Amino acid sequence: MAQRVVSIGSRSGLHARPAAIFVQAAAQVPVPVTIAVEGKTPVPANSLLGVMTLGAGCGDQVTLTAAGDQAEAVLEELAALLSKELDA
Secondary structure (H helix, E strand, O other), X not given: OEEEEEEXXXXXXOOHHHHHHHHHHHHHXXXXXXXXXXXXXXXXXXXXXXXHHOXXXXXXXXXXXXXXXXXXXXXXXXXXXXXXXXXX
């Protein structure tokens, strides 16, 4: 199982548009991915409602977890996305 810890780069955190962009990207990857904020239960990264309920704000750290042959590459791609400003 692979994991990545990444800080949220969007000014509004993982709300509305940034969450939708991330969830769409997570839905396209070939392995299941979860996302978690410290102290909260991990949620599927392809679930908009789950991602938004995490309440992750700008600068908050989230942990992405995936398993499978392409897990490392998938997590690298999703972590890079989360670290960017997605509100533009």
